[in-house]
Amino acid sequence: MPHPLTRRDLLTGSLGLGAAALLGGCTPTATAPPTSAIGVPPTPSLGRPAVTAVLRPGESPVDLGGIIARTWCYDGRVPGTLLRAKAGDVVQVRVHNALPVETSVHWHGIALHNAADGVPGLTQDAIAAGADYTYTFTAPDPGTYFFHPHSGVQIDRGLYAPLVIDDPAEPGAYDHEWVLVLDDWTDGVGSSPDDILAAFRAERGTVSDGMNHDMSGMGGMGDSPLGDVGDIAYPHYLINGRVPAAPSTLTAKPGQRARIRLINAAADTLFRLAIGEHAMTVTHTDGFPVQPVETRALYLAQGERVDVLVTLGDGVFPLVAHAEGKDGQGLALIRTGAGSRPAADVHPSELDSGPLLLATLMPAESARLPGREPDQVEQVTLNGQMRPYAWGMNGTTFGSDTPIRTSAGRRLRLQMTNMTMMAHPMHIHGHTWSMPGNGGLRKDTVLVLPMQTVTADLQADNPGRWAYHCHNIYHAEIGMMTTLQY
Template sequence: MQIDRRGLLRAGLGLLGGAALSACGGGSRPAAAPSFVTPTGEQVLAAERSRRTGPVRDFRLVAAESQVDLGGPVVRTWTYDGRVPGTPIRVRAGEVVRARLANRLPQDTSVHWHGLALRNDADGVPGVTQQPIASGAEHVYEFAAAHPGTYWFHPHSGTQLDRGLYAPLIVDDPREPLAYDDEWIVVLDDWLDGVTGTPEDVLAELSKGMGGMSHGSMGHGGSPSSSTHMMMGATSLLLGGDAGDVRYPHFLLNGRVPASPETFRAKPGSRVRIRVVNAGGDTAFRVALAGHRLTVTHTDGFPVRPAEADALLVGMGERYDVLVTLKDGVFPLVALAEGKDGLARALVRASGAASAPAAGARPRELDGDVARYSKLQPAEQARLAPKSPTRSVRLELTGSMMAYDWAINGRRYDPSVIHAVRSGERVRLSFVNRTTMWHPMHLHGHTFALAGSGVRKDTAIVLPGATLDVDFDADNPGLWMIHCHNIYHAESGMMTLLGYQRT
């Protein structure tokens, strides 16, 4: 069955019509609600036409329940094409991705193309940019991939991201300035689906909040003994305290548990580009390659001035590209589940004779120099042109574990609340974290610059009690999500919308 994207979208946008819409900032009601550009509006189509400079590339995805071997544990989960991670999509900048998704899942789904400045009606947010893709239906996403970089895709439907529905999307630069001999895509994940329950089970338990749990005795990992999924006592100095909500039995690197790791093979002296993607639901990872320093070249697809570091801290939804020159030997690439008791790992083999280190080995580099935002500077070609913000949007991050009432500006996600901007504006988003948790905040359809340094990102960690200001140019019309990329925080309500006013 072929979905009529435009017809169903027009029907779905009726959900937004006539609603009380928020102009910006604190959510006050304007005297007259602004009129917004729709996801299929002419401004959206005009922006898309300007991005198309290459041919159309066709891809097909099948979302279905599958049995997957994680390197020992065998689970039933939901996947793209029966793999975890799914098969990467790879195009050159300016080419058009035409991806036909066949939904063989038992419920509606969607695909969000994370980090890309793409046409609004391809953004994959049900009820906002498209109708849900029904079970048994097909849907075609078509969009130009304008900017080179490391991206990925996943559903924007409920907690489906915390199953196996994710895969990399790489946009190659036809004028690639970096010199390297080989490349390795590394996708990190926290895993429980088919082992201790489902993501829906997790959300149902967390939604009761700490007030709904029995805390008379503490079980494994500092969690209440009556709790299957809620984690307490996960702490991290790098994350400002509480590291996460969910206890996971496994942490994966490219779909493998640490006892049965993937092995990347190269010659000693090879210069390798490693593209790191955190596809986790509730876990940041601290990543290091034993015996090596990393040269950070990109974050969230955009280049930075080369910066040396021992380790990366990668929040959910973030990506980092690094270069490393391999020594002779076998070295673990370890992704420590930050603040939690576990790790993911793979092996880098640049020698045929050396033996692999133990599965639980933790490189000393994990405790070394971490590539924080403050260490990074944008490459000149990635720096926004000097300009003062012409509009500010204040987004207070609110809620707590006690009631599990995560929200923005004290209000759980409401599609009738839309923060207004206009095309051509320089917009400042102020993420003001009023909670005791960290939040990786993601803006759809744009890349923002961290105020002060100018580093370009689309997902950024906001520490507890801190304010993070970011600026972006309003150059991609439509209705766009802003949300925490902790899937359970988002589904509990820490999401809102940004909309372009009609001109």
């Protein structure tokens, strides 16, 4: 019997109540293509691929660590196999869709040409069940990325995998490199993501332009200093596809340095991350280098990535990804010597020592865009509430939205004001923002806290039709998405 998962279930037990009365007269689906005079630029000629891969999204049982879940994933694995290339390489990936439904692949964070961006209805037709589709693109910037479908809530199944673009000039001053993907998990063990989305849709309300006066959606599942950060209580939280009772183990020698690339592939969970008895030096976020900062804990929102360097002690240490505002956590172990395994619910004190928000970092000199005043400023509001479930941008939902338009060569400033009581990780496709409030910090996914205004600039140097949305996938699907077009 499906377990009730949503927060309104937990709080009110009234999921779905009153849904029909709250539906507006015009509720286009989130996949309706916007009317637009701007087309997708033709695929550039890219030359011979340096890296080729075949990707098979399909249905498969996966072992999450003693828990077998039947799910959708890439090549029978969760996460999918790491894809790796050098900056500037031409990457060619043939997708064979073995799913019973259509899909797509979005290369999250990569400033690739528009036709390869993987957004059905915007940059391509969806890949039909049984069909093949080939993505060919150049990845210009080194860093930690990932890929996932841009089709419904498929990312909340097992369809995600890390993507690392290496820097040929990287000094590589570390002994180990570990790639860790964080996730929240229900598929095959609780409600399916599509059922959760259907329940949200059934009670969908409307977003209003401007201030949300209905505060009934505030509160939340737990207490986080960030406010309300998640809607869904998941049965499990995973690191590299494993539950905390059967964690992945990373082995090294005491005193060695590890570069840890962390990717939050969760649909609805912001993680607070720490390593027992260790400090972490943050070196990159969303692929781009930052002025190094040492911290004992950090927040990682959906779609964000962070690279840290850690000098390892002697023993067995928990790397914990606490599901912020929820009950539960992901766990991996670092083993450099003797010691017993920590309990699945281990709570290192580092978790509570001033977690770093990645949006407060400063960029490395090499990551800065040339300084420039904006040619165009656009105000963007984030709207919505939990009850009735509705999320949007600029007072409307995707499909009824007006695309943001600019021109090639412009410096565009987006001023995002969050009018809701929930934090939203906002993601731009095809570009990496420069955050003027932080010396030009580069981010493609930035957490906008309740009632906060975040300013993000971009250089319009990659024409096309680009998705711009909340990376809480349920928010995006319900309508918290628009496009940037030029």
